[in-house]
Amino acid sequence: MSRHVLFIFLLLALAPLVCGDAPADGDAVKEKTPGGNGTKRLGAKRYDEVCYATTHNAMSNSDEGWLLPNQTHGLTRQLSDGIRAFMLDVHDKEGKPYLCHSRFFLGSRPLKAGLAELTAYLKKNPREVLTIIFESYVRPKALEGAFRESGLLPYAHSQRKGKPWPRLAEMVASGRRLVVFTDRGGGELPWLHRVWDFCWETHFSARRREDLACAKNRGSSKNSLFIFNHFLTRPVASTKLADEVNHNPFLKKRVEECRKASGRLPNFITVDFYERGDAIEVVDELNGIR
Numbered sequence: 441m442s443r444h445v446l447f448i449f450l451l452l453a454l455a456p457l458v459c460g461d462a463p464a465d466g467d468a469v470k471e472k473t474p475g476g477n478g479t480k481r482l483g484a485k486r487y488d489e490v491c492y493a494t495t496h497n498a499m500s501n502s503d504e505g506w507l508l509p510n511q512t513h514g515l516t517r518q519l520s521d522g523i524r525a526f527m528l529d530v531h532d533k534e535g536k537p538y539l540c541h542s543r544f545f546l547g548s549r550p551l552k553a554g555l556a557e558l559t560a561y562l563k564k565n566p567r568e569v570l571t572i573i574f575e576s577y578v579r580p581k582a583l584e585g586a587f588r589e590s591g592l593l594p595y596a597h598s599q600r601k602g603k604p605w606p607r608l609a610e611m612v613a614s615g616r617r618l619v620v621f622t623d624r625g626g627g628e629l630p631w632l633h634r635v636w637d638f639c640w641e642t643h644f645s646a647r648r649r650e651d652l653a654c655a656k657n658r659g660s661s662k663n664s665l666f667i668f669n670h671f672l673t674r675p676v677a678s679t680k681l682a683d684e685v686n687h688n689p690f691l692k693k694r695v696e697e698c699r700k701a702s703g704r705l706p707n708f709i710t711v712d713f714y715e716r717g718d719a720i721e722v723v724d725e726l727n728g729i730r
Contacts, residue, residue: 473522474521474522474720474721474724475492475493475521475522475523475524475720475723475724476522476524476568476729477490477492477524477568477569477608477727478565478566478567478568478569478608478612479567479729480609481728481729482608482727482729483567483607483608483609483612484607484608484609485607485608486604486605486606486607486608487569487605487606487607487608487611487619488605488664488665488707489705490569490608490707490727491705491706491707491708491709491723491726491727492524492525492571492707492708492709492723493522493523493524493525493709493711493714493719493720493723494523494524494525494526494527494571494573494667494708494709494710494711495510495511495518495523495525495526495527495710495711495712495714496510496511496527496644496669496671496677496710496711496712497509497510497511497527497528497529497541497677497712498510498511498515498518498523498526498527498528499515499526499528499529499539499540499541499547499549499554500541500546500547501513501514503517504547504549505547506541506546506547507545507546507547508541508546508676508677509547509677510541510671510677510712510713511712511713511714512679512713512715512716513715514557515554515557515558516557516560516561518714519557519558519561519570521714521715521720522720522723523714523720524568524569524570524571525570525571525572525573525708525710526558526570526571526572526573527573527575527710528551528554528572528573528574528575529541529542529574529575529576529577530551530574530575530576530577530578530583531544531548531577531578532577532578532582533548535582536550536551536582537550537551537552537578537582537583537585537586538550538551539551539554550586551583551586551590552585552586552589552590553590555586555587555590555592556590556591556592558570558572558590558592558618559590559591559592559595562592562595562617562618566612567612568617569608569611569612569617569618569619570617570618570619571618571619571620571621571708572618572619572620572621573621573622573635573639573667573708574620574621574622574623574635575622575623576622576623576624576625577624579625580622580625580626580628580629580632583622583625583629583632584629584632592618593631594615595615595616595617595618596616596618596619596620596631597611597614597616597617597618597619597620597631598616598630598631599619599633599638601637601638605664619633620632620633621633621634621635621638621639622634622635623635623636635659636658636659636660636663637663638663638664638665639659639663639665639666639667639707639708640656640657640658640659640660640661640663640665640666640667641656641657641658641659641666641667641668641669642654642655642656642657642667642668642669642698643655643657643669644657644669644671645673646669646671646672646673647672647673647674648672648674649672649684649685649690651672652670652672652685652694654694654697654698654701654702656702657669661702661704665707665708666702666704666705666706666707666708667706667707667708667710668695668698668706668707668708668709668710669710670685670686670691670694670709670710670711670719671685671710671711671712672684672685672712677712677713679713679716681712682711682712682713682716682717683716683717685711685717686711686712686713686714686716686717686718686719687716687717687718688717688718688721688722691717691718691719691722692718692722692725695709695722695726705726706726709722709723709726
């Protein structure tokens with residue numbers, strides 16, 4: 441055997457030890473994605489059996505120059521960091537739907553532009569499932585137009601009230617990997633769901649840590665989806681307030697207390713300034729992937 445042939449054999453023999461085994465599919469990599477839900481393990485669970493890291497007033501962020509923001513980063517960065525559900529406020533501006541938190545001078549952008557970021561993410565990540573929870577001040581047809589123009593409409597799942605939610609793997613197979621809720625105008629379009637027909641929540645107006653309780657606010661506790669509001673507003677959101685509540689052991693303890701009190705998995709762990717603290721880590725623990 442020549443030296444060259446022997447050298448090639450040695451390289452082939454040692455390659456697995458140096459490089460390691462390649463994953464059989466993308467799922468092994470996805471297992472390590474913080475906040476991600478595109479794994480085989482979670483794919484076997486129904487949509488309402490999974491926990492999602494959620495941003496409160498997700499559109500309002502300091503990176504893009506919004507005043508009095510609730511978040512630091514924009515939607516694309518939130519997605520890459522592991523956020524999988526977004527609370528979005530939408531208002532009318534000259535007949536067009538805009539993302540806006542109560543006053544346009546605080547910041548705004550066309551809704552279709554924000555939705556286009558979610559479209560791009562879903563195209564690049566074919567196993568991930570996302571959720572939008574709208575506080576809406578526009579007509580459903582205006583929302584539909586923005587969804588169509590942004591390319592997001594084909595991803596929208598339609599859920600009949602009282603029917604079991606599909607498993608994540610079924611949503612992936614169908615391509616309908618986006619669930620949309622709204623507080624106004626829901627039900628007029630099959631994919632635009634009335635949030636309180638499917639969800640219930642804890643109170644959202646806490647000013648101090650002591651105000652964060654497990655008592656039900658809106659929605660029936662018989663609904664299968666639990667919105668766990670976990671943020672302080674005094675009088676507005678701030679990184680300082682987020683630092684008071686976003687970290688373990690406080691966050692994890694409250695999650696467990698409310699889970700025990702309600703007998704339900706918190707599905708949407710909703711926070712301000714998500715990158716400050718342990719929200720995504722807690723979500724991964726609840727999903728059994730950490």
